[in-house]
Structures are given as structure tokens and as C-alpha cells.
Amino acid sequence: MALAEPKTTSQTLWIERVPPIWWALMLFLLTMPAWANDFFLFQVMGWTFILGMIALSLMFLAGYGGMVSLIQMSVAAMAGYMVAIFGASGMGDISMGLPWWLNIPIAIIIAAIFGTLVGALAVRTEGIYTIMITLAIAAAFFYFTRQNYTIFNGYSGFNLVVPPSLFGVDWRQPMPFYYLTLGCAAICYAAVIYVSRAPFGLTLQGVRDNPRRMAALGFNVTAHRIAAYTFASVIAAIGGILLVWQNAQIAPGTAGIPAVIDILVIAVVGGITRPIGPFIGALIYVLLRTFSPDVLLAFGLSGERFKLLIGLGFLAIVFFSPDGVLGLWERWRTRRSRERDPLTGEQK
Amino acid sequence: MTLVNTTTAADRLGSVSSGNALELRSVTKMFGALAAIRDITLTVRSGERRAVLGSNGAGKTTLFNCVTGDFLPTGGTIRLFGEDVTRFPAYERIRRGLRRTYQISLLFNGLTVADNVYLACRGVSRGRFSFIRPRENDALLTRSDELIEAVHLTPWRDTDVSNLSYGQQRQLEIALALAGAPRLILFDEPAAGLSPTERAELVSILNGLPGHIGYIIIEHDMDVALRVAESVTMMHNGTVFKEGTPEEIENDQEVQELYLGDGHE
Numbered sequence A: 001m002a003l004a005e006p007k008t009t010s011q012t013l014w015i016e017r018v019p020p021i022w023w024a025l026m027l028f029l030l031t032m033p034a035w036a037n038d039f040f041l042f043q044v045m046g047w048t049f050i051l052g053m054i055a056l057s058l059m060f061l062a063g064y065g066g067m068v069s070l071i072q073m074s075v076a077a078m079a080g081y082m083v084a085i086f087g088a089s090g091m092g093d094i095s096m097g098l099p100w101w102l103n104i105p106i107a108i109i110i111a112a113i114f115g116t117l118v119g120a121l122a123v124r125t126e127g128i129y130t131i132m133i134t135l136a137i138a139a140a141f142f143y144f145t146r147q148n149y150t151i152f153n154g155y156s157g158f159n160l161v162v163p164p165s166l167f168g169v170d171w172r173q174p175m176p177f178y179y180l181t182l183g184c185a186a187i188c189y190a191a192v193i194y195v196s197r198a199p200f201g202l203t204l205q206g207v208r209d210n211p212r213r214m215a216a217l218g219f220n221v222t223a224h225r226i227a228a229y230t231f232a233s234v235i236a237a238i239g240g241i242l243l244v245w246q247n248a249q250i251a252p253g254t255a256g257i258p259a260v261i262d263i264l265v266i267a268v269v270g271g272i273t274r275p276i277g278p279f280i281g282a283l284i285y286v287l288l289r290t291f292s293p294d295v296l297l298a299f300g301l302s303g304e305r306f307k308l309l310i311g312l313g314f315l316a317i318v319f320f321s322p323d324g325v326l327g328l329w330e331r332w333r334t335r336r337s338r339e340r341d342p343l344t345g346e347q348k
Numbered sequence B: 001m002t003l004v005n006t007t008t009a010a011d012r013l014g015s016v017s018s019g020n021a022l023e024l025r026s027v028t029k030m031f032g033a034l035a036a037i038r039d040i041t042l043t044v045r046s047g048e049r050r051a052v053l054g055s056n057g058a059g060k061t062t063l064f065n066c067v068t069g070d071f072l073p074t075g076g077t078i079r080l081f082g083e084d085v086t087r088f089p090a091y092e093r094i095r096r097g098l099r100r101t102y103q104i105s106l107l108f109n110g111l112t113v114a115d116n117v118y119l120a121c122r123g124v125s126r127g128r129f130s131f132i133r134p135r136e137n138d139a140l141l142t143r144s145d146e147l148i149e150a151v152h153l154t155p156w157r158d159t160d161v162s163n164l165s166y167g168q169q170r171q172l173e174i175a176l177a178l179a180g181a182p183r184l185i186l187f188d189e190p191a192a193g194l195s196p197t198e199r200a201e202l203v204s205i206l207n208g209l210p211g212h213i214g215y216i217i218i219e220h221d222m223d224v225a226l227r228v229a230e231s232v233t234m235m236h237n238g239t240v241f242k243e244g245t246p247e248e249i250e251n252d253q254e255v256q257e258l259y260l261g262d263g264h265e
């Protein structure tokens, strides 16, 4: 990574530096509705983008900030709840029915404040203690939403929470929802890439590598870590709002401990060194979750065993490649390039 | 080319006029039952260049850590440019013009030379939280390049720090300390492990610093210390043992006994 770009490449436009594989991927994703069925677009891809965004917020904190936070799913759920509470839902007694242009910003701001407060508590801890304190708060959030009926409507939560019909489009239809989630995921992804090389992101990486030195350079390390939580919370919040729209409902289980752990698994399986990792992890997770019950049933096993599959996959990844599938891919590529003759490019 | 932004530094210097750069009063730092430094009282004038000598474990690095705020002292007060900073966090002291280098290089190994220096410049300027990437002609980027030039690392500008030689890493440490408008720099054994050529380069960098920048340098090598410092503090077992001009210290009977008897490097 280089904030000060090497002098030689500074003349080329950034658009020229996007590798061809990215253009291919973009084209592939944009044209997917032409051949994929509704179930795949809505359930598989939509869910992948949403979980990818929430895991991306963890990747930002863990990969650039060195802080493994388990609160990101709760932040997402907080945003989902706020959209249900400030917007419209089946629970007319609680929901206030504010218009979308008011309830969405409010939801994101409240979720960001929540994430920032948790961050302020968590940044004074390191490593395993960060995981423990954020997990404890996530558990507290789960039990609180389950027991509180005046705001969170307890056990049953909120149903009939749907996106607004903007521009005459029903955004919960598979194709519009696919493009909506794809667009949000792309924006969040681009934002993370951009910020990682802006002063804020570079500073965060400095804090990750060497907090003591950063303080000796004039940086307020604590403030930077907390600000990272704020930024990550906004990304998680966007994912959370899309998630409640996709399910049309939200309940305490949305941010239950299993869901909280799933986000960690997704980020680790995909790889937390680069922002694309969480999306790869999310795709693997969603595919396994969606299709493995059928496969298991075909072998005469209970569909519930998919969790075992995911668990084994997680174990294998952590064991063989600490930087996830991304790490496996990169190692494969370096081995490939090493096997080639550096001059002629021919395979040896 | 000047090493630092002289106008701002001179302006700020004016505001503290006569002042001392650093005043320590009875500073003590305990590690458990061990007093790493004990009852240290020390004054360094603005612009003064001081060498600190003393055998390993004398407490020199601990003294630096207390001044910069890496550690809070167990007792005593620290005044920086006339202001009591005893309880200030490190970054507040840095923003007041204090800088330091580390005995064991503390650099960002995953980043390039340019990014390291850029971070140092950013740390003492506004926009630390900026979400906007710097533009090609960003003043801070230009400033970073000047600093890289000043420590003779321009050919390695885009090299990852982990690929630099030991001597180059020591030079980069110095570049980080020169960012912004330093007024007092603490150099922790910058010459340790350097070849004679690299030492000569270091001496020329130090002697080339503008006059208003004072520094304290920990240095075992008397020859280097004599060429870069106008006053010397000798430390022993966590206390100040002797203070004086380089000549006084060099010719002091007690110092000679201690130095030779202690078997310093």
C-alpha cells in the first residue's frame, strides 16, 4: 500500500489501473439478472452482499485497525430495529411511520453512535479482551431486545418492514433488490478501499502496527481507534437496514450469538487482509447455508448438519490459511508466478 | 534546503522567549521496587545541544520515556517550554514541538519510506482524520520528500521499510523526528551499530540542523558526543552523576574511573 503513490504511476488515471479481472467481475455482476433466477438473485446474491457488508465492517476494524470486534452484527441489527421503529412496520403501536428520507439517516446515526460507544469501551483493551468485551455487549444487546417490549417489542420484534417504493419501483422485487444490494455493497467496498489510503486509513494502519510510535508522532491513538468504529458502524448499519428489508422482519435472533459468530466466521474464512475477503466469505457461507441441507438430505443426513460443515470448513481454513480463502488464492498465484520463467513468462 | 519550517518554529520560539526547553524536577520512575531513574533534576535551554552519557542500565532511555510521555513518572514534575506536561499524553507533548527517536528502531515495517515520513508529518499537522486522499502536489507530500532528501534516503523513497539496511532505518528514524516544527529532539543512541561512514553522515545531519532546534542525544561514543554536543550529562545508576562541558567531563577523574571501571562499550 502506498499513500504517496510511486512517482512513476502518478501519470496514469486510476481507471487504467483497475485490473481486467475487475472489469470482468463488474460486467458479470451487472448482467447476472439476465440469466439467474429470482431465488438466486434475491436469496443468494442479495444475502451475500448484505452479510458481506457487515463482515466488511469487521474486516475494516480487524484488518486495518487490528481490532477484532464482535459487535458489528449488533450494530447492523440496531440500524434494522431503528428503521422498523422510526419507519413503518406491522407493529403500529411502536412504529412511528416517519418517511424514508428521515428514518434511514436516523437509523444509521443511532447505529453509528451505538457502535462508537461500544468502540470507546473496547479500544482500551487488546486482542482477546476486545473479542470478549464486544461479545459480552453483543450478548447483552440480544437479551435486552428480547426482554424490552416498549421499544424493541421483545421476543416477536417487528414484521412487515419493507423498503420504500421509490421511483415507482418495488425494491423488494428480486431484480431491484439485487441491484440495490449490489450498489450498496459496491459503494461500501469502494469507500473502504479509498479510505484505506487516505490519511485516516493510513493512520489506522500505523496504529495497528505500532501504537506507541504513533503516539510519539503526535497521534491520539485512542481517538483514531474509536473513529474507526464509527466508520465501520456506518457500513454495518447499511447492511443491517438491507437485511431487515430482505427478511421484511427483525427479531432478537437477528443479532443472537450465532449470528454474531457467523460474521466473524465469514470474515475469517474470506480473509481479513483485503476488503474483498468478506464478500468471498459471505458467498461461501450463503451457498453452504442455502444448498448444503439438500445435499445432506440426499445422503440421508439431517439438514441441520450444515452447521457442522461450516464449522469444519472454518477449522480447515484457520488451520491451513490464517488469511482465509484470499490467502490460499494469493499463495497459489505466487507459486504459479514463481514457476514461470521471469524473462519469457513460460511455465518451467 | 532547510530542514524545518523555520518561520513557524521561530515564531513559537519567540512566544516562550528566554525559556528553557526542558525542566525536570525530582523525576523518579519506579519499575516495581527498582528505581530506573531517581530524583533527576535537569534543565536544558532552548536550542541547547546536550549529550547524555552513562553505562547500560543507567536509566537514560527511561529518562527519555518519561519526558516524551511513553511512561508517566512515579514522581516529580516535567516542564516543556515552560508548561507543566507531567500528566500530558505523549501526543500532546509531540504537538508542542518535542520529538524523539528510539534506541531500537520503531518504524512501520509494512509501509514504504515515503508513507512513514508522511505519517510523521501528518501527526503534527491538521487533517489527521481526513478521509480525503492527498493530491499529487499536497504540501505535506512535498515536505515528506524534503525530509527524505535531508536524511539521504531519496533513492529508497518507495521501498518498504523492512527492506532497508540497519543504517538506513536509523536514518529514517531521524527523518521521523524532524517532521513538522521540532524544537527539542531526543535522540536515543542514533549512532549505535553504525559504520564509521554512517556515523560521519549522522554527525553531518545533526550539525546541519537549524540553530533553534535543541536536542538531547544519548551517545556512548565520546568522539561522536564531543562533536555534536555543547554540554554533557553523565548518568549513573538512575541519577545524574556529573554535568559540564565536554572537556570538563572528559578530563574528570571520577568520570574516567567510572567509565573505564564499568567497562562500557
Ligand SMILES: Nc1ncnc2c1ncn2[C@@H]1O[C@H](COP(=O)(O)OP(=O)(O)O)[C@@H](O)[C@H]1O
Pocket (backbone or CB within 6 Å): B031, B035, B036, B054, B055, B056, B057, B058, B059, B060, B061, B062, B063
Ligand atoms: N519497561 C521496563 N520495565 C521494567 N524495567 C525496566 C523497563 N525499562 C527499563 N527498565 C529497567 O530500568 C533500568 C534502566 O534502563 P534504561 O533506561 O533502558 O537504561 P539505559 O537506556 O541507560 O541503558 C534498567 O535496570 C532496566 O532493566
Ligand SMILES: [Mg+2]
Pocket (backbone or CB within 6 Å): B060, B061, B062, B103
Ligand atoms: Mg537505553
